[in-house]
Amino acid sequence: MTTDLDLAFAALADPTRRAILSMLLEDDMAVTDVAEPFQMSLAAISKHLQVLADAGLISQEKRGRVKWCKLEPDALRAASVWMQGFGQFDPVDLDDFERFLEDEFKADTSD
């Protein structure tokens, strides 16, 4: 049996997919634009997006020949709830978070 939580955590386990999610924090994006900063094929990115969509972390909508990708942060709720049960974490400093994302993104696209 594969649960929603399995899918969500598995999707988050890949740095490319986490980088994609953080890109989508800014704005909705077309598949081609999502793929641009990465050194891998468009087909590979398309697969990553499918994994994210299956986990409910993004939605995709085709308009014309462009498929738009949109973050669905609510899907992170179950996973967040699960983790919070293990400890009471302080509220997050969003500046720290942004710096964290930048570092991760650099590490992921630069090799």
Add this chain to the structure above:
Amino acid sequence: MTTDLDLAFAALADPTRRAILSMLLEDDMAVTDVAEPFQMSLAAISKHLQVLADAGLISQEKRGRVKWCKLEPDALRAASVWMQGFGQFDPVDLDDFERFLEDEFKADTSD
């Protein structure tokens, strides 16, 4: 490159490992006792525990011939921080959490 976050999320993606973590919320346990409710070999559980330890989610200490497993909830902090950046989630009702864990655990050990 495999980051801490990769390891943490990948470890959490397996329902057996999440069940183990929730068992360890109660108390420290020996490997054999961790394995008892699961319908799989001791070797398989031993591997799962190794994955959790590699991700820093648990620690293991050998006393005599017994290896004790201990939850390390702090290791969830980075993952929790990462997710909280995507949305401000309400504080969690711990009763809900316990019911959630029970359901998940039943689903995982009963087939």
Add this chain to the structure above:
DNA sequence: GATAAGGTCAACCAGATGGTTGAATATGCA
């Protein structure tokens, strides 16, 4: 010392994952 208990190791297996390439399918535009 012999035997039992707690755990891990090594080899193996099936299936999933993350990537590639080349062909195919829509859609938009001149």
Add this chain to the structure above:
DNA sequence: TGCATATTCAACCATCTGGTTGACCTTATC
């Protein structure tokens, strides 16, 4: 109509994952 753009599909490949079994090592106990 014909070409370019956006995206997926299909086949393939190497590696990882989650499980098995049987042998092995260490520590207790009789």
